[in-house]
Amino acid sequence: xxACARSHFVFAVTTLMAAAxxxxxxAFAACTQDRAIYADRDDAYTLTFITVxxxxxxxxxxxxxxxxxxxxxxxxxxxxxxxxVPRPNGIIMYRCPTGDVTxxxxxxxxxxxxxxxxxxxxxxxxxxxxxKEPAAxxxxxxxxxxxxxxxxxxxxxxxxxxxxxxxxxKECIPEQ
Numbered sequence: 001x002x003a004c005a006r007s008h009f010v011f012a013v014t015t016l017m018a019a020a021x022x023x024x025x026x027a028f029a030a031c032t033q034d035r036a037i038y039a040d041r042d043d044a045y046t047l048t049f050i051t052v053x054x055x056x057x058x059x060x061x062x063x064x065x066x067x068x069x070x071x072x073x074x075x076x077x078x079x080x081x082x083x084x085v086p087r088p089n090g091i092i093m094y095r096c097p098t099g100d101v102t103x104x105x106x107x108x109x110x111x112x113x114x115x116x117x118x119x120x121x122x123x124x125x126x127x128x129x130x131x132k133e134p135a136a137x138x139x140x141x142x143x144x145x146x147x148x149x150x151x152x153x154x155x156x157x158x159x160x161x162x163x164x165x166x167x168x169x170k171e172c173i174p175e176q
Contacts, residue, residue: 031172033062033128036135038167044069045163046170047077047139052131061130066092068161073153075111079128088128090116090141094153112147116140119166139167 038047050063062079077092096109116128118136129136144165153159 031135031169032132033135034131035173035175037170037173038139039170040163040167042161042164044161045167047167048173049131049135051173051176061088062128066163068159068163073155073159079116081130086127087115090114090128092141092144092147094151111151112141112144114142114144117142135169135172137169141165141167 034049034051036049039045040047046067046069048065048067050065052060052063060078060080064077064079066075066077067073075092075094076096077090079088079090081087082089090113091110092112093106093109094111097105117125117140118128119125119138119140121137125140126136128139142165145162148159149162
C-alpha cells in the first residue's frame, strides 16, 4: 500500500513539475522572430516584426515596423545580413519613396542604421535571429534614441517622447 501511495505521490509531483516548467517557459522561446512584438521601457514605442510571404524573393532577413504609441508616427525597418562579417544590419526609415530610389533619397528618409543585437537575461548580446528562428528576449538598437531625436520628421508637433534603445519581448502574433 505504501508503495502505491508513493507511486501516486511521485506521479503527482512529476506532473506538477512538468506543468510548472511549461508555464515558466518564456513566451519568446515559443515565438519566431517574424511574429515577435517588443516595447521600449516606457511602453511609448512598439517594434513589430512582420512575416514576409515565403514564396516571394526577399533581400532582407527580417522586416519590422516601429510605432510611437498613441500617434500616427510609424517607421519601417529592414534587416540585411552583411557578407564579409555576418552581422544583422538594420535600417529604420520614415516615409521613403517607393520604386527606383536614389541613394540621396534613401539617405534623407533613413532615421537610423546599425547592427541590431538580441539581448539575453544574462545581459549577453547576440546577433538578431533570422525570421523563422526563435524570437529574441530583447532587442538593442545602439544609438537609436539619438538618431530619432536628430531626425526631421516634418511633423506639426515635435516629438517629445523618445524611445529607449532596448525593446523587450511583449507578445507573439498568432500564426495564420
